[in-house]
Amino acid sequence: MDQGQKLRIGILISDTDNLRNDQFNLIQHVVSHPSLELCVLIGKSSGGKGKFAYLYNNWSNEKGNTLLKRLFFFHLKWESKLFKQWKTVDPGKIIKEISGVERITISPDEGDPDKNNHAFDRIKEIGLDLIIASDNIFCPPELSALVQKGIWQLWFGENLKDGSGPSGFSEIVTRESFCTVLLIQQSGGKASPMLIDKAYYNRDWFFMKSFFDTRYAALGLLFKNIERVIANPDVTGSPIAAAQNSVIPGMKYLFRYMRSYYSRLAFIAISRPLYKIFHIKRECWALFLGEGDFFKADIRRSAPQPMPKNEFWADPFLISRDGKSYVFFENYSYETKIAKISAGSIENNRIKDVRDVLVKNYHLSYPHLVEEDGVLYLIPETGGSMRLEVYKCVEFPYSWELYSTHFEGEYIGDTTYFQDEKGDRWLFLNKGKSINSELYIYKIDNLRMERVVPHAMNPVYIDCRKARNAGSVFKYEEEYYRPNQRNIDGIYGRELGINKIKVLTLTEYEEELIRVIKPDFKKGLQAIHTFNQIPGLFVVDGCYTFK
Template sequence: MKTYKKIGIIVSKEINSLRNWELILIMNLVNSNNCEVTIIDIRNVLEDNKSKKKTFFKNSIVFFIYGIQEKIEKILFGKSNNNKLLEQLKDRLDIILCLKNVELNGKLNLNEESYKKIKEANLEIIIDLQGLEFNSKDYDCTEQGFLQIFFSNNNKADYPYALKEIAKKEEYCIISLMQYNSEYPNGIIIDTAYHNWFWGFYRTQLELQQKGIALIQKNLTELNKKNRKYEVNLIEDNNDYQLTNVTLLKYLFNFYKNILKYKMHNTFPLGRLDCWTLNIGEGEFIQADLSKITSIDMPKDVFWADPFLYKYNNKHFVFFENLPYKNMVGKISVGEIKKMKNGNFSLENVNDIFTKDYHLSYPCIFNEDNEIFMIPETGGNKRLEIYKCVQFPDKWELFSTAFEGEKIADATYFKDKNNQKWLFLNKGVDLYIYQIDSLKLEKIDSHRQNPVSMDCRKSRNAGPIFQQNDSYVRPNQVNTFGIYGRALRLSKIINLDLNNYEEEELTVVEPDFRKNVIGIHHLHQLENMFVFDSCYKKY
């Protein structure tokens, strides 16, 4: 797969002072075997970032309070340590290109000497991490122009993104990647990503930055494709970008309300907050009346989620995540389904089958060549693990591993009608697809569009892919409005090969079928039986 060989990155600070996500992006590009990175250093001429940032606040009081809140959230949610990245990076940079005497009046106007330096470097594209305004006369100094990334729905650099979306309880945060060249001198959005916010803006910003890295790297490959078509989609020059007193007060009220809620609950627990439970029904899930299905009884101080069905000797079993509130480290348990006289279902003989010192969930169980396998989520161990059943249902042995050093979530095995084998998995909440030779994972081919989806409304897996009539249906989570697992989307797979992936929405199941339910994020349909989970605000 061809990617850019010579990439320029505009920075306005010394390498030691770059933000963590900027260092990670540079390091990822430097470490790629077919990429040469050039740092374009303009820190001597760029206007002071602090004074520039003040323009995004309605007044100095808002700016001052924002600064204090930012420091508080850095303490609560952690500050990145760049020392290790800096050590790795210093000896790897191929060229340090320093632009001097650059005219800067709101735009990056290259003088003759600077233009010549960039032209001679034969850069294919320049990534600007500073949000500069470009002069169209300079676009032809590279083959493909300039790239910029914005973490909001306007094109204001250094905008205090995420805070306004959280305060107004918007559906999601938007990340936009823009390209500027002679064909699109005013810039065009070439790709977008959608991210669910957390109730703290600093943590949300860190998550958005990580997603931004993946968005840039993905499109460095996509931009090389000839005749790539774009929808003409520009970011509006939004005048409503300043952070006001009212918006900041709304944010602070909600932030400290959440802090108080969890502190009070930990001190005086009255029920289980955000508690997931299991629900079992007969027939087709899509046609079922979910309000008539009763949640399974479970012990106190735990929640049960991510259920998978398995039929063995004409008996139905449910494998699921069993999470004790005491240590918040999930384990995998199994129970046998029993139908009661009133028509409801219960789980009997519940036993733990996997208990580790790291979190376990999403026990994707399936049959392959008359053998039983399971892929539990083992992101806490930073690799993907496949287990083979030795004695059903509670004895398993490690069969194979892959993706060493990566936090893999919700891995789902799928064999299509042509017997091609696939892994659908999540890194963060983004969807990645891989074709594999077998469950031994000796050959793994990455999908050409990875990550194939960076949309919080549909990327995260929500159970095994199942067949409905002549189609395959992929359950996926709808993570929006600051709620993890808020709703369940069912999508029909239209096209799947190593070059393309396409799906279309069939339906979205909202958490409105029972009082106090705020989420539904997993489904397994097996023949004439289904199981799903639901989240109660308090249980």
């Protein structure tokens, strides 16, 4: 694209009367982007169906299930009261900003081809480069012929049939591990779309949250590829492989979902009195120490570490100092609902002398330790401060001072630093629309980070199965390995992956999954999401459903 030239954008929205948070975000991204110009909003009214109209649209071809649909939508009204759609932008401000943008209405009625002629003629006059469709909605093939780069559409699920049921529901009732989002392209008036890119996100245990969160997160997939087009206007898609149909809610699946939903509500409800009366903690993380080489050791023989009744411990990092071993970890209080960084020494495979290292008025976790030129640094997750913070050791192990800050105004998760055999310094971190699904890589000069160069592929991954970091990059038999969380099955930190780094440059990144560790090494565990080791000793964390 020529320098200074903007891509002329139209946005196709399923329901112009009831915009969702993700749609407001989409509009804001386009309006604020220096290389994009929002020229027109294309849509249709809800037809009186109200704020759930987008779900009616997804069921437009379903036959004979009117009663079931009404029952499901009655349930959704109740579910929506429990889950309030969170706002990440100011809707009033966005509406004011686009007050001068032209609006055009098209009809989904394919039985009356003349109905849209006037609208299509106007869209052609505007001279759009690209139309973005924000949902699994009707896109007339002839519309794509009027636009230079066609229609780009975020499609939720792998079934490319309109009226296939609300996305997010199928993944829950069939217990799929994750939700798939396709970025597809219709161009030249062709009915068959092409695949631009795809992403994977963890589902939640209830539909409304899965539905809204996935749509918001998928904007990261869209704008990653818009940046590709800005850099290279010749980006094209590839043929899409056939996929299984998603589930249209019939009686069996509807009752399966509602049974699961209300059982989970009951589970959450009883957990509060269980803690207050019996100090039984729900979703409680704990640390497990093991001796030997992690690749050869039996993790089932690792030793669970005792901890106070009102805490959980997670995100452990190991270090050796003066012949002694220490562990730094996230120390979460069930009373204050916030975590700090604590540390303790290790003797006879037990953690002792636990004391606080960092305490802030925001949540702290993932205390990644880095030693360079004889100086020890700590890079914790400090998302609540909306920046990355690096601390320098004043007196080991309990005294630290702020050394530098970076990525101001961004929520940064699980930063992992390492220096390769060439002496190049790298940051692996999680941020973006979904920190559990997006991995970013940067090359830096030092931990002052006066020079930070982003990887050309950023975000390198948009994949809940391998994006989020899970411990220090380590060297084993002359190869580098990166641990990662596998956020699947509707559970945070469900499994742990170990990946061999095969290629790492500023333009390429390739790794190979070598091993998956499941939370089956101790009874009662449902998740495992951090691993670290030093010679002769390793540590993992595990999450008990109840403890």
